[in-house]
Amino acid sequence: MPSVMPKIFIVDDDDSVRKGLERLLKSLDYRVQSFACAQEFLDQASVKGVCVLILDVRMPKFSGLDLQQEMLRRNMSLPVIFITGHGDIPMSVRAIKSGAIDFLSKPFKEETLINAIEQAVVKSKGLQKEYLKYQAIRNRINVLTERELQVMKWVITGMLNKQIALKLGISEKTIKVHRGRVMQKMEVVSVAELVRLTEKVGIKPSS
Amino acid sequence: MPSVMPKIFIVDDDDSVRKGLERLLKSLDYRVQSFACAQEFLDQASVKGVCVLILDVRMPKFSGLDLQQEMLRRNMSLPVIFITGHGDIPMSVRAIKSGAIDFLSKPFKEETLINAIEQAVVKSKGLQKEYLKYQAIRNRINVLTERELQVMKWVITGMLNKQIALKLGISEKTIKVHRGRVMQKMEVVSVAELVRLTEKVGIKPSS
DNA sequence: AGGTCTATTGGCCTTTAGTCCAATACGGAT
DNA sequence: ATCCGTATTGGACTAAAGGCCAATAGACCT
Structure with missing residues (x-):
């Protein structure tokens, strides 16, 4: 099987953060696609195959937590890693209870993020596998x-x-x-x- | 059915905190049993029926998080609400990822705790129901x-x-x-x- | 009007599942 | 030694599942 590298989506309104993460992740051979806001991500991102979302919590209009809820509502199940500069405990609790893989406060060590991504990739692979089985059955039912x-x-x-x-x-x-x-x-x-x-x-x- | 009030376990090494919580919860008609350390809880508590654990994170020797892990290891599934004076985000993330219902930083509003307990009770009722079904089947298999x-x-x-x-x-x-x-x-x-x-x-x- | 898909039913026949009664055999407990 | 639980098997019989062929009928499409 031609195992493609996982795709990593970044949603953060801060240009420099996006650029920095993008550079880091590309250097690790991940496929990366970034967005400046939640709406842009929902409109344009094609979440297929193994993928992960790195999501800033604090953004104008549509917060990261809002995006997470919206994805749940739409049954989009891709693992989310939150990053934030000004997080607090209730915020992290809510994020994790809604299924996020991790909640990282800036500044964090590169290694911490890499670890979280690895976990998320494993989770995504599991979800992907389940999804394929599910579809195979659904196709017959149809x-x-x-x-x-x-x-x-x-x-x-x-x-x-x-x-x-x-x-x-x-x-x-x-x-x-x-x-x-x-x-x-x-x-x-x-x-x-x-x-x-x-x-x-x-x-x-x-x- | 003679629905008994849920039982609430408190594990906290601080006497005054235990006493305070105990008074509050008893005033709400909950059945309460408290312990000064994790080991005491593991040795003495009888976790049967609908129950909830309010757990202090920071304790000498056996931390609240350690107790949570130990309970997972022993397949004891009762909902946990953490309370702590000096919590941080990674700590709360770990607790919630391990299945805790909530992670409250002191000081918190009474209402916040009551809400968390309500959630935990709902969860416990669900678990209890599942457990009874499970046992009914297991008994036949035996x-x-x-x-x-x-x-x-x-x-x-x-x-x-x-x-x-x-x-x-x-x-x-x-x-x-x-x-x-x-x-x-x-x-x-x-x-x-x-x-x-x-x-x-x-x-x-x-x- | 003819073709296709779907639903419906019948007859015929084979294979499976399951029940009742009965019998043998082995190991353990009294 | 005897009784009990368990495993094993046979015979006979009933009921259930399912396959093959054939036929009718309505809906929808070309």
Whole structure:
């Protein structure tokens, strides 16, 4: 596999800080993209693959903590490392509770940042892996018809074909047909596997 | 249900702080038990039901953070609220990353502590609920014989009786018998349910 | 109008799962 | 020595799952 270096996003309104971080990180072979404000990042950044966000807390209008909340709201899960000149404990508590990897006060040692980035990269790799698995399953679910999805949700309750037929008001034979297609499309050969797949993507059994 | 008030443990080496907190919390009807050091808490506290730990960071010998780590190691999952007179950001980051509910610097407003406790109680109730479910399942698993457990781990892979028989080098008939007993003892009527139960307690399918 | 996708159902047949009854065998406890 | 729990297996039988072929019907697209 052609493992690309992780991408590191920097969002900081201070030009000199951005430049400095950019230089440091590029010297370590990371791919770097920086933004002067949160909105710019949300509009332009393409968060794909393994990536990390280095985020300044204090910025005009849209603070770093606001950006973090907005990313949570949008289900964007990339690890965040906060940096700040004037941080306090409640601020750091909030950041970490919202999932940040670290919260560094300036000035900090280069090594500290590098360590945090390493942690974030590991986390991102994990998230990436989960995301790919998730998508692989979702793709299969997307080719199910409405009816098939419906039948699947009953099948994973463990109910008998006969009972499902009753629930849906159609014949048992038809359930068997749908059920067979579900197994094909989901690429499984047993209900056990089907239950596992649906659990992973959060599909709940009916009723 | 006779919902008892949550129990709040206090671990702080400062007598006056313990007394003060104790008075405050008792006035709010919480059940309170305090300890002057971490070891005393580990030895004597009975962490059952809904409970919360208010923990001083700086203590002689065994620090609050050390106690938190020790509890993680022992799989004791009760929500922790740190309080400290001389905290810093890295300290709070470490505490929260290890799962603490909050990290309060003295002096703090009573209200702030009360809020944190409310959060912690909610969390503890959630943990308690999960724990009870977990135990209910574990209790059933504990009445399985070795052989039955072994068969169950193959059943939840979705394998056919025939295939399991081959794996274990015994007849298919015997698998059916064990399998039947597993379903009885686990109190389920379908493989789907069995898969769900085993997932919840972290039992992995064989091979 | 013809083609495609989907839902529906039937018949036929095979494979699996699971239950009841019965029997053998081994190890440990009384 | 005997009883109990566990593992093992067989026979017989019922029920459930699922595959193959075929057919009908409605919706939607070209």
